[in-house]
Amino acid sequence: MVNAQAPSSCSIDVRVRYAECDPMGVLHHAMHPVYLEMGRTELLRQSGYTYKDIESRGVYLVITRLELRYRSPARYDDLLTIRTTLRRMTHTRIEHHYEIAVGSRVVCEASSTLACVDRDARVQPLPEEILALAGDRAQTDS
Amino acid sequence: MVNAQAPSSCSIDVRVRYAECDPMGVLHHAMHPVYLEMGRTELLRQSGYTYKDIESRGVYLVITRLELRYRSPARYDDLLTIRTTLRRMTHTRIEHHYEIAVGSRVVCEASSTLACVDRDARVQPLPEEILALAGDRAQTDS
Amino acid sequence: MVNAQAPSSCSIDVRVRYAECDPMGVLHHAMHPVYLEMGRTELLRQSGYTYKDIESRGVYLVITRLELRYRSPARYDDLLTIRTTLRRMTHTRIEHHYEIAVGSRVVCEASSTLACVDRDARVQPLPEEILALAGDRAQTDS
Amino acid sequence: MVNAQAPSSCSIDVRVRYAECDPMGVLHHAMHPVYLEMGRTELLRQSGYTYKDIESRGVYLVITRLELRYRSPARYDDLLTIRTTLRRMTHTRIEHHYEIAVGSRVVCEASSTLACVDRDARVQPLPEEILALAGDRAQTDS
Numbered sequence: 001m002v003n004a005q006a007p008s009s010c011s012i013d014v015r016v017r018y019a020e021c022d023p024m025g026v027l028h029h030a031m032h033p034v035y036l037e038m039g040r041t042e043l044l045r046q047s048g049y050t051y052k053d054i055e056s057r058g059v060y061l062v063i064t065r066l067e068l069r070y071r072s073p074a075r076y077d078d079l080l081t082i083r084t085t086l087r088r089m090t091h092t093r094i095e096h097h098y099e100i101a102v103g104s105r106v107v108c109e110a111s112s113t114l115a116c117v118d119r120d121a122r123v124q125p126l127p128e129e130i131l132a133l134a135g136d137r138a139q140t141d142s
Numbered sequence: 143m144v145n146a147q148a149p150s151s152c153s154i155d156v157r158v159r160y161a162e163c164d165p166m167g168v169l170h171h172a173m174h175p176v177y178l179e180m181g182r183t184e185l186l187r188q189s190g191y192t193y194k195d196i197e198s199r200g201v202y203l204v205i206t207r208l209e210l211r212y213r214s215p216a217r218y219d220d221l222l223t224i225r226t227t228l229r230r231m232t233h234t235r236i237e238h239h240y241e242i243a244v245g246s247r248v249v250c251e252a253s254s255t256l257a258c259v260d261r262d263a264r265v266q267p268l269p270e271e272i273l274a275l276a277g278d279r280a281q282t283d284s
Numbered sequence: 285m286v287n288a289q290a291p292s293s294c295s296i297d298v299r300v301r302y303a304e305c306d307p308m309g310v311l312h313h314a315m316h317p318v319y320l321e322m323g324r325t326e327l328l329r330q331s332g333y334t335y336k337d338i339e340s341r342g343v344y345l346v347i348t349r350l351e352l353r354y355r356s357p358a359r360y361d362d363l364l365t366i367r368t369t370l371r372r373m374t375h376t377r378i379e380h381h382y383e384i385a386v387g388s389r390v391v392c393e394a395s396s397t398l399a400c401v402d403r404d405a406r407v408q409p410l411p412e413e414i415l416a417l418a419g420d421r422a423q424t425d426s
Numbered sequence: 427m428v429n430a431q432a433p434s435s436c437s438i439d440v441r442v443r444y445a446e447c448d449p450m451g452v453l454h455h456a457m458h459p460v461y462l463e464m465g466r467t468e469l470l471r472q473s474g475y476t477y478k479d480i481e482s483r484g485v486y487l488v489i490t491r492l493e494l495r496y497r498s499p500a501r502y503d504d505l506l507t508i509r510t511t512l513r514r515m516t517h518t519r520i521e522h523h524y525e526i527a528v529g530s531r532v533v534c535e536a537s538s539t540l541a542c543v544d545r546d547a548r549v550q551p552l553p554e555e556i557l558a559l560a561g562d563r564a565q566t567d568s
Binding site: 159160161176179180183192193194218219 | 443444445460463464467476477478502503
């Protein structure tokens with residue numbers, strides 16, 4: 001359950017590339033997960049960390065669940081806003097929610113779960129400073 | 143609900159490309175949706191149709207929902223088996239289920255919903271011959 | 285031959301995405317052509333046109349030649365500068381030169397030729413307003 | 427200079443994916459480098475080695491030069507033949523030539539140079555067994 005505290009979230013703008021559109025002339029649906037990853041990266045950066053640094057310390061965040069609802073098409077050269085929100089954190093997992101929009105029109109809603117693993121893909125606890133970002137959204141593992 | 147009749151399904155093998163792997167050395171999670179689309183394409187081909195021909199008649203199948211569970215990593219040069227199953231069809235929608243595996247190890251399970259639209263992205267009924275593929279998996283729209 | 289006149293050029297910054305890097309941890313070499321295309325798109329936009337509008341009028345610019353020299357690796361999260369320069373224009377072709385860099389370190393130098401075609405891929409003359417952008421870089425076809 | 431000896435070459439077939447095509451309905455030009463890499467991978471495999479194994483020994487082959495001539499469009503669902511030929515090898519570099527075709531129609535001709543480097547991107551000599559593959563195409567470094 002999400003605490004009433006203001007959610008930790010951020011917005012970034014991404015312009016749709018020609019190479020990312022398909023013969024229907026719309027953003028191909030496999031690109032949305034890439035945009036979501038960019039959203040997570042920037043949310044972390046705004047919290048004072050970079051995923052690059054975290055990974056250099058042997059901490060890897062791998063995706064275990066991804067759910068997308070495609071609401072309307074995005075087209076070549078559209079300027080999309082990706083809004084990323086931290087939803088919940090346990091000692092080993094992080095959940096995010098996302099909305100991708102063109103202006104006020106929603107293109108896609110999505111959610112994901114990341115697991116913290118080591119170089120050999122074994123689950124390990126999230127670093128303390130990442131856990132601290134959760135604030136009241138921290139949860140005991142279920 | 144899926145009928146007891148043998149499911150309409152197919153398997154294809156895809157070798158993981160170097161360009162598709164990320165700095166962790168594993169298949170990037172945004173590639174799985176591309177593989178699922180390849181699975182759907184081949185399932186349709188084995189039914190006697192090509193998506194290319196269908197699209198040339200002004201019938202477009204757009205994805206509206208995609209859910210993925212990533213079970214284990216796939217790596218560069220792995221030969222993956224993508225098993226695609228037609229789960230359910232209504233007059234305007236098609237649901238598939240998927241399993242991606244390396245040998246007996248499951249890499250990913252997924253499901254998707256496609257909607258049938260026209261060139262202007264308005265929902266239209268599926269062509270009769272596609273509906274006929276559903277057999278007992280056909281459903282009235284809910 | 286390029287005229288002494290100041291070249292028509294522009295610079296854009298692009299941050300390297302995780303999904304674009306390969307198991308060596310560096311930007312995969314197939315991404316550079318995508319970045320070059322982004323550079324051309326922005327150079328055109330700064331001239332007062334969008335490729336999207338041009339294409340909607342039945343004018344397509346297709347690539348016929350691409351040459352790249354990879355000088356040094358780019359890595360995940362690097363902020364790259366893509367400098368695009370219009371080199372030469374004939375009635376049916378456009379040549380660009382590019383430099384991709386991280387700070388003062390050159391990552392890649394490249395050049396390309398585009399041909400102007402219609403919807404059926406037949407060569408057609410460039411629109412007058414695009415030809416006008418060439419200034420003294422305009423050339424008779426050779 | 428290439429020796430008169432029969433060139434070491436191989437052909438693979440690749441079906442064009444929907445996600446790889448652009449709003450013009452054709453294979454996007456940034457995909458061709460990915461196909462060329464697949465061609466090199468299979469040529470090596472047919473010689474009894476895998477790039478995966480070579481890399482696991484700390485030997486990396488990085489691309490330093492890539493030149494492409496796009497002759498005609500490839501479209502969604504086309505079955506392309508990629509013919510890869512080893513052209514020349516020095517102690518630290520490998521040159522390949524490529525032809526991509528749909529049936530007898532040539533889609534693209536290309537050539538590339540790879541350099542052998544270590545984990546820190548420093549040039550190192552090619553392993554003996556790879557050099558042995560060159561036969562009379564071996565050259566002293568120039």
